[in-house]
Amino acid sequence: MSTATTGMSTKRRNGAGSKRQNGAGAKSETNGRQRQRWLPWAFLAPTILGMGLFTLVPIVASVVLAFFRWDIISAPSFVGFDNFAEVVQDPTVRVSFLNTILFVVVAVALQLGLALALAIMVQEKLPTWLRVFFRSAFFFPLILSAASVSIFMRYLFNEQFGVVNWLLSFVGIPAVPWLTTPAGSAAVVILVYVWQNFGFSFLLFIGGLASIPIETYEAASIDGATGWRKHLHVTLPLLSPTTLVASVMAIINALQVFDQPYVLTRGGPGDSTRTAVMVIFESAFQRLEFGQASAIGVILTLIIMAITAAQFRLSKRFVFYQ
Amino acid sequence: MTTTSTQRAVVDRLASQGPAPRKKRNWSMAGRIVLLLIASVFILGPVLWTLSTSLRPPAESFQLPPSFLPLNPDFSSYDQVFKQLNIMLLVLNSALVTGLIAVGQMFTAALAGYAFANLKFRGRGALFSIVLATMMVPAQVTIVPVFMLIRGIGLSDTLLALILPAIPTAFGTFLMRQYFLGLPSDLGEAAAIDGASPWRTFRSVYAPLAMPGMAIVGILAFNYHWNEFFRPLILTISEQNFTLPLGLVSLQGNLGTGSISVVLAGVILSMIPALVVFMFGQRALRDGLTAGTGK
Numbered sequence: 001m002s003t004a005t006t007g008m009s010t011k012r013r014n015g016a017g018s019k020r021q022n023g024a025g026a027k028s029e030t031n032g033r034q035r036q037r038w039l040p041w042a043f044l045a046p047t048i049l050g051m052g053l054f055t056l057v058p059i060v061a062s063v064v065l066a067f068f069r070w071d072i073i074s075a076p077s078f079v080g081f082d083n084f085a086e087v088v089q090d091p092t093v094r095v096s097f098l099n100t101i102l103f104v105v106v107a108v109a110l111q112l113g114l115a116l117a118l119a120i121m122v123q124e125k126l127p128t129w130l131r132v133f134f135r136s137a138f139f140f141p142l143i144l145s146a147a148s149v150s151i152f153m154r155y156l157f158n159e160q161f162g163v164v165n166w167l168l169s170f171v172g173i174p175a176v177p178w179l180t181t182p183a184g185s186a187a188v189v190i191l192v193y194v195w196q197n198f199g200f201s202f203l204l205f206i207g208g209l210a211s212i213p214i215e216t217y218e219a220a221s222i223d224g225a226t227g228w229r230k231h232l233h234v235t236l237p238l239l240s241p242t243t244l245v246a247s248v249m250a251i252i253n254a255l256q257v258f259d260q261p262y263v264l265t266r267g268g269p270g271d272s273t274r275t276a277v278m279v280i281f282e283s284a285f286q287r288l289e290f291g292q293a294s295a296i297g298v299i300l301t302l303i304i305m306a307i308t309a310a311q312f313r314l315s316k317r318f319v320f321y322q
Numbered sequence: 323m324t325t326t327s328t329q330r331a332v333v334d335r336l337a338s339q340g341p342a343p344r345k346k347r348n349w350s351m352a353g354r355i356v357l358l359l360i361a362s363v364f365i366l367g368p369v370l371w372t373l374s375t376s377l378r379p380p381a382e383s384f385q386l387p388p389s390f391l392p393l394n395p396d397f398s399s400y401d402q403v404f405k406q407l408n409i410m411l412l413v414l415n416s417a418l419v420t421g422l423i424a425v426g427q428m429f430t431a432a433l434a435g436y437a438f439a440n441l442k443f444r445g446r447g448a449l450f451s452i453v454l455a456t457m458m459v460p461a462q463v464t465i466v467p468v469f470m471l472i473r474g475i476g477l478s479d480t481l482l483a484l485i486l487p488a489i490p491t492a493f494g495t496f497l498m499r500q501y502f503l504g505l506p507s508d509l510g511e512a513a514a515i516d517g518a519s520p521w522r523t524f525r526s527v528y529a530p531l532a533m534p535g536m537a538i539v540g541i542l543a544f545n546y547h548w549n550e551f552f553r554p555l556i557l558t559i560s561e562q563n564f565t566l567p568l569g570l571v572s573l574q575g576n577l578g579t580g581s582i583s584v585v586l587a588g589v590i591l592s593m594i595p596a597l598v599v600f601m602f603g604q605r606a607l608r609d610g611l612t613a614g615t616g617k
Contacts, residue, residue, distance in 0.1 A: 039520050040443040047434035050490030055456045058467035121354045137362040143596040145549030147567035148589045152372040161384040256460045259551045277462045284466050297463035
């Protein structure tokens with residue numbers, strides 16, 4: 001959708017731009033023309049040179065590097081698809097990718113569900129000061145660093161002294177070994193991640209809900225729709241473009257999860273919370289296998305691109321555009 | 323505007339389903355408020371616990387029942403965090419890195435965004451597509467070559483290694499382009515007729531008007547880089563170049579569970595600048611975060 005708007009405004013601008021050129025030409029024809037040639041590039045130089053050096057070259061380099069064996073110390077040697085073959089067979093890498101996919105499915109479902117439910121509740125009739133308060137509260141975790149959040153959450157989920165188990169003891173649940181068991185660790189990583197990130201999807205849903213015309217609801221309630229049924233038949237279909245954007249962004253972000261598992265569990269116990277980006281980090285900067293790290297990165301990028309493409313394709317069938 | 327027919331279909335379908343609504347507005351609103359309050363407690367509770375625990379003496383950090391309100395604040399953990407961690411250096415590093423990235427992004431994005439919006443040149447559309455496409459590739463994937471490049475130009479383990487690669491910004495450029503497209507174009511035409519050079523037109527006419535957009539770019543950059551952990555973890559080696567999140571994580575690793583209030587004091591200190599941005603720039607932050615999502 002954004003590309004469509006972008007394209008349109010570009011066209012409009014082209015017309016305006018040529019008009020302006022004529023205006024400038026009236027003063028000093030040749031001089032103005034010559035200056036115009038290089039001038040845009042002067043404006044662009046910092047961004048284009050910087051992005052070329054620090055983004056485009058590294059993208060190409062990491063694809064090339066995926067076909068080499070290199071430990072930085074000795075000279076790189078070409079190994080064809082060996083890195084990919086090794087990586088695909090490596091049990092740690094496999095487990096990490098499986099973990100990541102499981103994490104994405106659960107975390108994104110929780111994040112979107114929670115965000116949508118809260119956004120609907122906040123956008124309905126509510127005193128303004130309460131709406132402002134709730135919006136700020138749900139948005140708040142976004143401004144914190146994932147590392148800091150993971151630091152204090154680790155204490156909160158401590159098995160013996162943590163507040164979470166203390167609270168659970170009131171409802172008769174015995175101390176949960178959160179950070180010492182695979183299932184517990186995975187749950188903590190997911191909960192901490194969702195706690196911090198659902199606010200982003202919440203913001204998107206708030207924006208989406210605000211754009212649904214109020215008459216739609218009025219019409220629906222005149223015809224007898226109430227409560228959740230109104231939302232099921234009116235809100236959800238009209239919100240589907242927002243849901244698509246929110247889920248694409250949530251999935252792409254969740255696929256790159258690193259800070260939370262790194263600080264909370266270091267990937268453990270065993271490999272139970274190791275993620276794709278964590279194995280990139282470890283194979284490159286702990287084992288100095290830069291070629292393998294690049295191969296894993298290339299695979300992750302391909303997965304991200306495939307999911308994005310698939311989601312937009314699916315959307316043509318299921319998304320309801322106004 | 324195809325909405326009406328579909329909306330009507332929805333309405334028709336609903337109409338066939340039920341009787342007129344009963345009046346229970348107030349109850350449903352009260353219920354909603356209760357649910358939202360519970361959610362807020364889950365969101366704000368951990369932060370309040372962090373604050374009040376940081377204000378307890380280190381020996382009492384893990385005491386149960388926990389405290390959520392700092393009734394008898396004790397600042398010894400804050401003394402400790404200054405003693406055990408060179409926190410002023412961490413703050414200085416974080417401020418320097420974040421500040422320079424934010425300012426750098428504001429200027430480069432404004433320049434590039436202006437060129438993409440208001441200047442004509444060959445290959446503009448293609449170049450802009452490339453800029454947008456780079457947003458698809460996660461930073462974690464390019465970190466290995468970036469690390470090598472940084473080593474190659476002799477910047478490894480310096481603050482510049484964190485700053486320079488973060489200044490060119492695809493998202494900021496996109497944002498500024500949108501912003502300039504939203505400004506009236508006759509302003510530039512008028513300036514050109516008055517004999518202003520293109521640079522002067524930008525400098526004195528457009529750039530001042532684009533300040534709010536630049537502020538969004540700056541605030542977004544600040545929020546992201548003040549909190550970032552992955553790049554500093556890889557690109558800095560010696561502790562004197564650590565940024566705050568990195569310093570705090572390593573402090574947690576060094577200290578036993580006995581003195582968690584010290585770590586939490588550090589966490590609270592590191593939140594202050596983000597909190598200031600939250601209080602004064604929340605609107606800009608919200609607009610920036612949701613920009614380009616097709617609203």
